Amino acid sequence: MAHVELQKISKIYPGNIKAVDAIDLNIADQEFVVLVGPSGCGKSTTLRMVAGLEEISSGTIRIGNRIVNDVPPKDRDIAMVFQNYALYPHMTVYKNMAFGLMLRKMPKAQIEQRVREAAKILDIEHLLDRKPKALSGGQRQRVAVGRAIVREPAAFLFDEPLSNLDAKLRVTTRAELKRLHHRLKTTTIYVTHDQEEAMTLGDRIVAMKDGRIQQSDTPLQMYNHPVNRFVAGFIGMPPMNFFDGALKMVDGQMVFEEGRLENARAAGGAADDTTAGDEPLVMVGELTLPGNGFRLPVPSHLRERLAGQVGRHVVLGIRPEHFHLQPTGGEGDCCPLKVRLNVVEPLGNDMDVYVQTALKDHVVGRLEAQSGLTADAEMTLYVDLRRVHFFEPGETGMNLGLAKAAAVV
Ligand SMILES: Nc1ncnc2c1ncn2[C@@H]1O[C@H](COP(=O)(O)OP(=O)(O)OP(=O)(O)O)[C@@H](O)[C@H]1O
Ligand SMILES: [Mg+2]
Structure with a gap:
């Protein structure tokens, strides 16, 4: 050996x-x-x-x-x-x-x-x-x-x-x-x-x-602890959801506000917006904040690391399994998110829900199975803030929550 x-x-x-x-x-x-x-x-x-x-x-x-x-x-x-x-x-x-x-x-x-x-x-x-x-x-x-x-x-x-x-x-x-x-x-x-x-x-x-x-x-x-957006999107199934937006200070609190990409195009020079294989497609473009996107407080453990990013375009990452139907954890550990339910896919013990936010059409949540959900209706998902990630924009945008030394590869 x-x-x-x-x-x-x-x-x-x-x-x-x-x-x-x-x-x-x-x-x-x-x-x-x-x-x-x-x-x-x-x-x-x-x-x-x-x-x-x-x-x-x-x-x-x-x-x-x-x-x-x-x-x-x-x-x-x-x-x-x-x-x-x-x-x-x-x-x-x-x-x-x-x-x-x-x-x-x-x-x-x-x-x-x-x-x-x-x-x-x-x-x-x-x-x-x-x-x-x-x-x-x-x-x-x-x-x-x-x-x-x-x-x-x-x-x-x-x-x-x-x-x-x-x-x-x-x-x-x-x-x-x-x-x-x-x-x-x-x-x-x-x-x-x-x-x-x-x-x-x-x-x-x-x-x-x-x-x-x-x-x-x-x-x-x-x-x-994925070092960048590529790894975050590649490891885990269904893949992590990514939201383009910006960090802001609102009433003294650091929040992420969902935005939209203008002139959006696939990163890496792909000719059209179809996915090549099973790789999740990464879009890039100029960020705008139309104002009707959701807001999510930046969790306390990340605030210090993200302080330098306030006012900048960042990408929020939420894994499907970190959405829940009920509040989770202790005080301040989760945040409600109003979404529109499009499709429910039962998997036995779990179910995948395909939902949309005000500005994003394709968001996946993996939740504990529950009957009685109505498609085409509003619902609330709870985001486990302890598990969210923030990345720099771009295909291999760095994970902003990691210490610099750990992110060097
Ligand atoms: N003999 C060759 N001549 C020219 N280019 C090649 C040759 N073999 C591989 N390549 C190119 O080198 C790159 C890496 O190929 P490789 O076969 O190592 O990929 P891979 O990660 O194993 O992909 P897959 O998952 O499809 O097997 C690809 O762009 C491929 O087109
Ligand atoms: Mg191969």
Whole structure:
């Protein structure tokens, strides 16, 4: 086992496409790190550079204490599992798992022992004589993992290994991978664009955008203290609601007033206002305050940090689960918000409500299920002020509530 260290790693494809931009990342021995981010942010490229399948444009990669920049993939002592498992169709499961070790001329008895051990861990002992076409998707995926395990590598690299499985199987296999890591403790770098998979699997999550690391933290830290608007919007489902507005002093109290964007356009140069993939769309423009927006007191724990922002355009972030039907917490911990209810989506224990404020049409709340709500009617939601965030405007606007030092990435 080994730690993996990426130092100022860049990948520039022909045509000056900067897929990965000078990233620094240290993965400790036995750690399970998940790289997450929207399509095209450079996750696979990063992983493939660690594996040696892609040449690096600049920087240094170490596996253990060895610089592997010029070491061919087969000598890097890592095992990679891809989305399409690429099993050999004409070989049995046993042979598929044993093949890599046979190429390495490992003694037969040792191969047998490793394959049987891995098959036992993955609960595929009864499938060893079958060919891949006689397996389900989930079983094939386990064989692919088995093929990686028998190598006993210094590190596992996974690139979206679950994305070919149906939703239910994805969840159970995810739990198996986690158990496997508890047992083997092999250093693991796992790539996914699914924030839920990242949250549940990772000891640590590394959120990427445009070839850069935005934040590297534990799942909970990332959920509770996102460094910027991008991370805040990417982690958590349904995504955080964002409101453009300004901070004001009203009767000696610091408040946020909802506003509207003039000349609104999608940030990042998107051609129209459709979302690319599941990434929430960020609009930018010039703020106006028509005066009929809602007002929300800035919670006491944030007032000092936000003092310099009074009179400025800021973006308020409220997670769907931090709206409630009743007041929550103690005195001053929540604030009522009048909204218009458009749609209710029951989820069993919870429900999602799609509402609108005076100035914003699409706001989502995740509430405890309650019957008797009427669509197209006014209702009051209570915002848990202890959980709100304020960001600078823009796609990666900084979280203004965090100490400066914590926001530097
Ligand atoms: N061989 C290549 N030549 C040129 N550009 C490439 C090549 N491979 C990838 N890219 C570009 O590099 C960027 C990063 O690609 P990468 O495959 O690493 O993204 P990703 O985060 O894995 O995305 P996804 O979630 O869609 O798999 C993208 O803009 C992509 O178009
Ligand atoms: Mg990819």
